[in-house]
Amino acid sequence: MTLKHDGVRPSDRWRDVARATGLLSPDGTARATIFAEMSALATRTGALNLGQGFPDIDGPDAVKRAAMDAIAGGVNQYPPGPGTLELRAAIAAHQDRHYGLDVNPDTEVLVTAGATEAIAAAVLALAGPGDEVLTLEPFYDSYAAVIALAGATHTTAALLPTPDGFRLDETALRAAFSPRTRIVLVNTPHNPTGAVLTRAELELIARLAVDHDTLVVTDEVYEHLVYDDAVHVPVATLPGMAERTLTISSAGKTFSFTGWKVGWVCGPAPLVEAVRTVKQFLTYVNGAPFQPAVALALGLETTDDAEAGWVHDLASSLAARRDVLGAGLEAAGFDVVRPQGTYFVVADGAPLLAGPLASLGLTDGAALCRRLPELAGVVGVPVSAFTLPGSDADAALRTCVRFTFVKNEDVLTEAVRRLARLGR
Numbered sequence: 572m573t574l575k576h577d578g579v580r581p582s583d584r585w586r587d588v589a590r591a592t593g594l595l596s597p598d599g600t601a602r603a604t605i606f607a608e609m610s611a612l613a614t615r616t617g618a619l620n621l622g623q624g625f626p627d628i629d630g631p632d633a634v635k636r637a638a639m640d641a642i643a644g645g646v647n648q649y650p651p652g653p654g655t656l657e658l659r660a661a662i663a664a665h666q667d668r669h670y671g672l673d674v675n676p677d678t679e680v681l682v683t684a685g686a687t688e689a690i691a692a693a694v695l696a697l698a699g700p701g702d703e704v705l706t707l708e709p710f711y712d713s714y715a716a717v718i719a720l721a722g723a724t725h726t727t728a729a730l731l732p733t734p735d736g737f738r739l740d741e742t743a744l745r746a747a748f749s750p751r752t753r754i755v756l757v758n759t760p761h762n763p764t765g766a767v768l769t770r771a772e773l774e775l776i777a778r779l780a781v782d783h784d785t786l787v788v789t790d791e792v793y794e795h796l797v798y799d800d801a802v803h804v805p806v807a808t809l810p811g812m813a814e815r816t817l818t819i820s821s822a823g824k825t826f827s828f829t830g831w832k833v834g835w836v837c838g839p840a841p842l843v844e845a846v847r848t849v850k851q852f853l854t855y856v857n858g859a860p861f862q863p864a865v866a867l868a869l870g871l872e873t874t875d876d877a878e879a880g881w882v883h884d885l886a887s888s889l890a891a892r893r894d895v896l897g898a899g900l901e902a903a904g905f906d907v908v909r910p911q912g913t914y915f916v917v918a919d920g921a922p923l924l925a926g927p928l929a930s931l932g933l934t935d936g937a938a939l940c941r942r943l944p945e946l947a948g949v950v951g952v953p954v955s956a957f958t959l960p961g962s963d964a965d966a967a968l969r970t971c972v973r974f975t976f977v978k979n980e981d982v983l984t985e986a987v988r989r990l991a992r993l994g995r
């Protein structure tokens with residue numbers, strides 16, 4: 572339907588968001604995101620969907636029961652604005668226990684509608700027109716949208732594949748800082764690359780943030796999903812950084828309850844207050860019966876209860892599943908960068924496009940992804956969904972595809988069996 576009245580035309584800001592997320596072509600026509608396109612393709616073709624990253628096994632039963640008990644027990648009305656004190660205290664205890672971070676549950680913790688809202692409220696509260704928000708690239712897709720919503724400018728520093736995994740390019744990082752950089756939005760462990768930033772990489776970010784007097788906002792939703800000998804280092808633990816850092820995480824990935832949307836942000840009281848003020852008018856509050864359940868989950872994690880060690884076991888099982896899918900992708904002819912954390916592996920299809928699939932004339936990851944269901948019965952997402960068109964990272968990762976391994980092992984085994992067709 573075409574709109575005939577100027578008064579019902581969408582705003583320019585909506586267009587900025589749509590453009591920043593690829594929902595709007597440069598010529599102004601609307602289109603589906605590549606995520607929606609790939610999920611629809613999986614449904615239509617019956618291909619195994621390794622595109623979207625959500626677990627097919629739910630989190631601990633005791634935690635589910637706590638949420639059901641809360642509903643039955645009448646925890647169904649608005650919780651307190653900053654989140655229940657019980658959950659804020661559990662988050663503060665978690666930060667202390669794992670990282671030695673001292674946060675005051677009354678003034679330095681805010682419960683949000685998932686990490687997504689925490690990121691949105693933080694960017695809206697702390698950046699605006701004229702400011703630059705610097706992210707790693709590739710980046711989680713909501714970043715570009717919310718930076719556009721804030722009217723700020725999105726700048727990036729590339730993570731590029733090396734023999735040692737995806738690593739931060741120091742020259743690119745230094746060059747990406749400017750006098751207008753207001754926030755450095757750091758995601759580690761990193762989606763889509765699976766990189767866990769090293770202490771040295773984070774110290775470099777910290778030094779540049781201090782030199783340019785910028786805030787740091789960290790997205791640590793995969794903080795417990797790290798493999799091998801990788802160690803997750805929160806930026807707030809680096810000397811002098813707690814005072815300029817907002818740390819964001821969520822229950823979704825840690826406890827396999829991605830649909831619950833309970834997240835949080837911790838940091839200095841004045842910054843948390845600014846975020847709370849914005850959050851108050853985005854959702855006000857969320858997830859009343861899930862809050863006591865997540866408080867329980869955060870506590871169980873370190874007790875001798877039967878569920879203790881659940882998160883640790885999840886990480887071990889994910890590391891094993893990463894190995895299954897990684898080996899299968901390699902056998903099929905992809906160049907695989909071994910991820911150290913998260914749900915995801917990035918595989919470069921270049922050897923296939925130039926080799927066994929050369930006759931198809933495919934030139935990039937998006938084209939490969941559109942043909943993968945028919946060629947191999949699986950669906951992935953091109954890494955170009957996480958880059959800015961024309962950037963260095965976009966060029967370097969043009970033929971790369973992101974696959975998730977947070978699926979049952981038999982699904983992954985079947986995916987590997989099907990992928991083996993590709994190299995033949």
Ligand SMILES: *Cc1c(COP(=O)(O)O)cnc(C)c1O
Nearest residue numbers: 685686687711762792821823834
């Ligand atoms: C899944 C994900 C989120 C969203 O977390 P929610 O708690 O579901 O809002 C944020 N950042 C990254 C990098 C993610 O992968």
